[in-house]
Amino acid sequence: KQEVTQIPAALSVPEGENLVLNCSFTDSAIYNLQWFRQDPGKGLTSLLLIQSSQREQTSGRLNASLDKSSGRSTLYIAASQPGDSATYLCAVRPTDSWGKLQFGAGTQVVVTP
């Protein structure tokens, strides 16, 4: 059974510092891994999608890596800003899942000015 773990559960950094968020999963049989951002009381915003054949994806200040064999993904956010404060969720799409996503519990990030 696929399990997705995100460490740490919460993180507080001063503005300007780089953020490193970790996601691990137990079964490497996945189609892809997706990182989301969730603001309080809001929906999920897709940040990056990494296919199982890819090693990394980049979008602006965001970079996500994927090591499928070791069951790990890392989301890097460069030069953090207070607007980056949110909960970050990673989700894997198992190959036998008919498209459903298996989520981690999230990392709550606070960037202080």
Add this chain to the structure above:
Amino acid sequence: DTAVSQTPKYLVTQMGNDKSIKCEQNLGHDTMYWYKQDSKKFLKIMFSYNNKELIINETVPNRFSPKSPDKAHLNLHINSLELGDSAVYFCASSDRGQTEAFFGQGTRLTVV
């Protein structure tokens, strides 16, 4: 132009009532989902429809009944609401292969 929209955004109702949540996507995706986010913020799949056909039905009480009139719409009807049904319900869509999933803004259901 919202990609995945669900209504209502907030729903407060009494125990025992029946309520529905509606979802629509304009992305042309063939698969839609309902997820539940509990009080601990953990997201879990409930149902999935592919081209109007139910393909995922997780262990959900049969008081919850999804309906997909067409591949752009997926509604969730809940009978005899209980206190434990209070949660945020998210609708999502994707193509069933390797594409990105998009989520609606959520419906916060509070049962009193």
